[in-house]
Amino acid sequence: MNSAVDLILIFLILSNLALLGLSRLGACIRVAALQGVALGLLPLFLVESGPAAHQLFFSALLIGLKGIVFPWLLTVVLREIQVQREIEPFIGYGSSLAFGTVFLIVSLWLGSRLPLPASMQSGLIVPSAFFTIMSGFFLIIARKKALTQVLGYLVLENGIYAFGAALSENQPVLIELGILLDLFAAAFVMGIAVFHINREFEHIDTDKLSGLRT
Amino acid sequence: MLILGKLINLLLCLAAAPLLGGIINRTKAFFAGRKGPSVFQPYYDLFKLFQKGAVYSQTAGWVFRAGPVIGLASAAAAALLMPLGGLPAVLAFEGDLIVFVYLFALLRFFLVISALDTGSSFEGMGAAREVTFSALAEPAFLLGLAAVAKYTGHTSLSQIFSSLDITDWPAAGPTLVLVGISTGIVFLSENCRIPVDDPNTHLELTMIHEVMVLDNGGPDFGMILYTAALKLWLLGAVLAGILVPVHTGNVWLDTTAALLFLALLAVLVGVVESSMARLRLLHVPSLLIGAAALSIVALMLVCGGLL
Numbered sequence: 308m309n310s311a312v313d314l315i316l317i318f319l320i321l322s323n324l325a326l327l328g329l330s331r332l333g334a335c336i337r338v339a340a341l342q343g344v345a346l347g348l349l350p351l352f353l354v355e356s357g358p359a360a361h362q363l364f365f366s367a368l369l370i371g372l373k374g375i376v377f378p379w380l381l382t383v384v385l386r387e388i389q390v391q392r393e394i395e396p397f398i399g400y401g402s403s404l405a406f407g408t409v410f411l412i413v414s415l416w417l418g419s420r421l422p423l424p425a426s427m428q429s430g431l432i433v434p435s436a437f438f439t440i441m442s443g444f445f446l447i448i449a450r451k452k453a454l455t456q457v458l459g460y461l462v463l464e465n466g467i468y469a470f471g472a473a474l475s476e477n478q479p480v481l482i483e484l485g486i487l488l489d490l491f492a493a494a495f496v497m498g499i500a501v502f503h504i505n506r507e508f509e510h511i512d513t514d515k516l517s518g519l520r521t
Numbered sequence: 522m523l524i525l526g527k528l529i530n531l532l533l534c535l536a537a538a539p540l541l542g543g544i545i546n547r548t549k550a551f552f553a554g555r556k557g558p559s560v561f562q563p564y565y566d567l568f569k570l571f572q573k574g575a576v577y578s579q580t581a582g583w584v585f586r587a588g589p590v591i592g593l594a595s596a597a598a599a600a601l602l603m604p605l606g607g608l609p610a611v612l613a614f615e616g617d618l619i620v621f622v623y624l625f626a627l628l629r630f631f632l633v634i635s636a637l638d639t640g641s642s643f644e645g646m647g648a649a650r651e652v653t654f655s656a657l658a659e660p661a662f663l664l665g666l667a668a669v670a671k672y673t674g675h676t677s678l679s680q681i682f683s684s685l686d687i688t689d690w691p692a693a694g695p696t697l698v699l700v701g702i703s704t705g706i707v708f709l710s711e712n713c714r715i716p717v718d719d720p721n722t723h724l725e726l727t728m729i730h731e732v733m734v735l736d737n738g739g740p741d742f743g744m745i746l747y748t749a750a751l752k753l754w755l756l757g758a759v760l761a762g763i764l765v766p767v768h769t770g771n772v773w774l775d776t777t778a779a780l781l782f783l784a785l786l787a788v789l790v791g792v793v794e795s796s797m798a799r800l801r802l803l804h805v806p807s808l809l810i811g812a813a814a815l816s817i818v819a820l821m822l823v824c825g826g827l828l
Binding site: 310317321324328405412 | 691694806807813815817822
């Protein structure tokens, strides 16, 4: 019945796979931005009686932040540090995609095993939320560049948000705003940190930062 | 009527398959601003090649001579299994989709070992690449077909494509789109088309398919070209069955829709080939694994009963 929700969730899954398989940082940022926009639209389709005013406001805020502000911020950083693509990730792109399909199967299995109290709008919500969370974690682990790790963190948060959207139809606005503020501060700080790491060390490969201890 | 339909389907495939290559070349010529060869040029080429005599290297054995024959035979056998539009397939039995996929694997296997049999390291390189990429394309294709098979509840190509209908699109749209994209990538990869392989190039660094058939000449090369044309037609027919499953009840209308789709597909391939560069060899596996991932997503959607 809820084909719009299903479409958004399938887009979520596909965008995760794209993030796992793309090497160009600019393209990754754009995919993550589209994912944020899709997630912002998700709650509007979840309520059956039409969205309330505060939900519209919140969605607009989310889309503005995840779809415009974060990508803009990261693109600026990208331009400053002059890095075009991730050259040697810890786990290659082909293998990352293969891992992605494994995660997808695991999350579908989890979604089918997890009894949830709330009635689900779509059977896909929990699996795709799990898959997004796992993809985010995987991006943080498998990539070297600090920028991709920031993206992984954003994807992880997207997954948590999708999970939350599934569980409660009306989330308290204050909590959501708090999460968004945290996220904004984190992305901002990380963006600045990436820039400074780059200026200090002339690269943003986090695996080399351990050299600071010696 | 049924037998007539089967015969027409088979004859149409055998007779019209080279036309697709002609349409592709014509489209590419149009984009390059040339007049281009006639759409019937592939027929002239085949005719010319079949009139020639064959030359065989002294190092090549019987495998080299058997390769093109077995290749053509398996492609022709695959043509027996594939329905097109309203026309039924000549043969249909439970599980024939696996036979269909593995007839192409047989074709590839003999093409590869006949390339290895020439003893040329150059052809060995092409064979290695072909095997590497097809090992990734095969799961994508098979899993995509499995998703459609699971959705329709049949394992025979004829039954799958006759029970799939245009009215399924609103309900199963996402699945069919995913399978369509994945099969489309496999279609380009298996037919040595541009994002994966460039059919025009003779540059040793980038060749995959062309390099394997360099030593074949005359009728052998003609058979290989004709086999490639049949493969293009048959995989295009799979795409037509998934993407435009028109079943109005009128056989001719349905078949015309499928044929129009095939022509459109050829034009589309020509457009892709004119506007895109081929991928770096290292990036091809990512594309094919991506296609397999899409097929898996589609299969999961169907299996989980989520849609």
